Amino acid sequence: MSRPTPRVWALLAVVTVAIGVGTAVGVTEYRRAAAQDAAADPVAATDLASVSGVPHLVFRSTAPGDQYGLVALVPLDDPSGPRAFTDVECDRVAAGATATACLRTIRGVATRFEAELLDAQWQTTETWPLPGVPSRTRLSSDQTLLATTSFVTGHSYTTTGFTTQTIVHDLTSGDSFDIEEFTLVVDGEEVAPVDRNLWGVTFADDDTFYATAQSQSLGHTWLVRGSLSERTVETIQDGGACPSISPDGTRIGFKVQTSNDPVHWEIGILDLRDGSQRVLTGETRSFDDQIAWLDDDTVMYGLPRADEPGVTDVWSIDLAEDASPVLLVPQAWSPQVVGG
Template sequence: MSPHATRWTGFGLLTAVVLAGTGWYVTTEVVRAQADQAAPSQVEVADDVLDGPHVLFRGTEPGELYGRVSAVALDDLAGPREVTPAVCDRVDTDGETTVCLHTKRGVVTSYAAEVLDDAWQTTASWPLPGIPSRTRLSPEGLVATTSFVTGHSYAATGFSTETTVHRADGSDVSGNLEDFTLLVDGERIAPVDRNVWGVTFADETTFYATVQSQSLGRTWLARGDLDERTLVTLLDGVECPSLSPDGTRLAFKHDAREPGAATPHWTPAVLDLDTMETTVLDGEERNVDDQIAWLDDATLLYGLPRADEPGTTDVWALPADGATAPVVAIPQAWSPSVVRG
């Protein structure tokens, strides 16, 4: 055998060994992950939480209950949880109807939004174009969803989203909110790279959302109108707004990065809609990349990952007074939704 052939034979053997080792590692990791998911979850469960005021959320406790939609009593957030059959990435509810965004893993991964009744049966569903990111359910039965998508020509230099509003029966109300007329200081503009995300509903036609154009270097809070199909900007620098129960304030994540920093550092903030004054809640120093929810008119809820436990998150509570430090409200949880009555 020639030296050249010998070298190629040796390379082939080395490649086979590497591939075999890689295959063994991947197989081992898959088996380990499946075993972890099948292991018993170490949480206290109950069977009557959903009958009263509660907080619904996605459980992130390791084991067989990971990803399952669960609930804790509103007056005992760290207490026993009732576990439902639903598995969701993001969830929102009014106590009777629940919207669930989830990932369908397989040979080809797909994404979907589902509307569930109080027996956790699917009453409507529609496909999502990408990774589930945000969802909100209005009292009038409107469902807003935001997904990260690919395929837009500007995606190479940033991210792209698709945000839509459906009725609870699955019928489309808005189409892509990017197609709404965008008015900035009364002037109509149409930047090709605009993105819309983080809807929160005020009533059956009015909502608030974030609109961004990276080419213009602008991120706005906008008030949307489903009938007029318009987005009217109100303020710069507001991401993922969330309307308070009394309708007077918006909680959002404020970019508090240091000058010259390349990546955002999001800090919770509250906007008074009457005065348009913003209070940055400096009690939280960590990076809060979530759409904040309101526990009540005085307290915010949001999820944060555990640094030492990949995949596990906790829901934290932060007073909206701007002076108090946050505390863990619901351990091993994500995507909280409050049912008060």
Template sequence: MTGRPAFRRRAAFAVLVVVVLTGTTWYAAAELQRARAEQNAPTRVEVTEGVLDGPHVLFRGTAPGELYGRVAAVALDDLSGPREVTPVVCDRVSSQGATTLCLRTRRGVVTTYEAEVLDAAWRTTATWSLPGLPSRAQLSPDGLVATTAFVTGHSYSQAGFSTETMVRDADGAKVSGNLEDFTLLADGERVAPVDRNVWGVTFVDDRYFYATVRSQSLGHTWLVRGDLTERTLVTVLDGVECPSLSPDGTRLAFKHDVAADGAATQHWTPAVLDLATLEVTVLDAEQRTVDDQMTWLDDTTLLYGLPRADEPGTTDVWSLAVDGTSKPAVAIPQAWSPSVVG
């Protein structure tokens, strides 16, 4: 008789497991159906044609719906106006008009990452795989491409993150290699920390560039001037991340950590470096932390992306005057990774 209650308990437990699994399966299916419905829903943005024919800003659209992730453009003189949408989906984008660099994530049973170069008709001219999550993309007027991917970690604020930054020709024919393999000169002395990471490339010309080098073991986050011919990285200043060269070539915009010593998290504020004097101007009109490589709209205004706190996945591109005369303002709503094409 003692076996019958135990059997009933096992049977009841089995029924409970079936109910839970059925409920979980139903919930997962419902969530998948809801997500697909959201992805296929019309995107509520004003769409037009002809924007790409004139001066414009190219970017990744982040408005929810069927156009989410698609590369789009707004007119340079009407940043909040209607956008022209391309057929290309990117995580990060950089463009010189006739040539566009696109970094993307391909999700599937096995998630992969890739870089793609496209011509003005959005046809692929070169493609190669990336070792991890796309982070930074830069295309120079001289036809050079810089890509940064997270090999481990998904944030520059994480301890122990690792990146791979490569420079190559846009046609993929010549690869300058991983910038971590370049000779690092700090105050004229060669150093080779095993934990160095390089990211945030901004090109000067077809030989020189600026970038960020960080070594946690040495306690430095340097601005470096790179030389593709000599394969060197020479330190310029400490405490600089993600530099961006101004159109007139005289200044670098970057994000500057203003968090107190010992703070648990970093707080990045936009700043501008005068290359002639090495004087830094912190743009503290922006009180939020800006974890992005900024883009110069012109010689007086910066663009950068910020996420919406109440809308996961949606970001806006903000503008900020470099002379500190105005507060930050939304320049392109529901956008990310701006690239100015004059």
């Protein structure tokens, strides 16, 4: 796996000093308060083996209590039902039939960040440090490629001057690629802005991926198509972020900014077959997430609860014109379908 550069470690030190003690105290106090409320709103549990053997959803549980932050599973045919808990704690999770990737914050006086790779039995196969706050992660459909994105500076894509690092790991060969170093092609012309950032990878196959590229100095955020073999990323659309490819490979779901004051993000769908796109008007709430696909005609995404800090829910919406959002998995975040 790749090792962060000295520049990245220097930036990490700034982030660590800024958030280390505060986040440790904040999370500890949240868990203490949440545990007091857990008895009033219990989450029914089931055994892990019974759920992992059928098509299921993998996600980060945000239910208050001792299991807050743990990776959990629910059957695909009963997503709001009893959940099976692992002992793996993650901020972001990407899962497949043979591997799971977990990005986490390890809080303390010197807060640090870590990626972990686990096998089908939830046993650790590898861990390595991340240069900053976990943001996004995705596995390819065959679990041979893994993308990880961290905030090296800043905690949000709306923060002025944020910096990200996105690495694609080839889990078969052991090679890794910092896609920020790839040649960026905008409207057929190579450009090299010093402030470019790339994030939100989704894999189409063992070479092609889609992602977000941004240059604040140029004033653009693009959806891009990348090639690992050619070391290039090429813009396919001006505007949009955090793409996610459908299971059948024909469409990309992404978030599109529809207003600036306040900032409002909606769900966009790009059809790769004819280039047409539209916004799912049934979901009117703003969201800041990389959507996932429940099936070829349904997307899912996380939204925070306004009245319960730290608690999020996973919602879904069909691509039909008249569809409305549905609460899919309460008290959950970062969902992935496995075996569906």
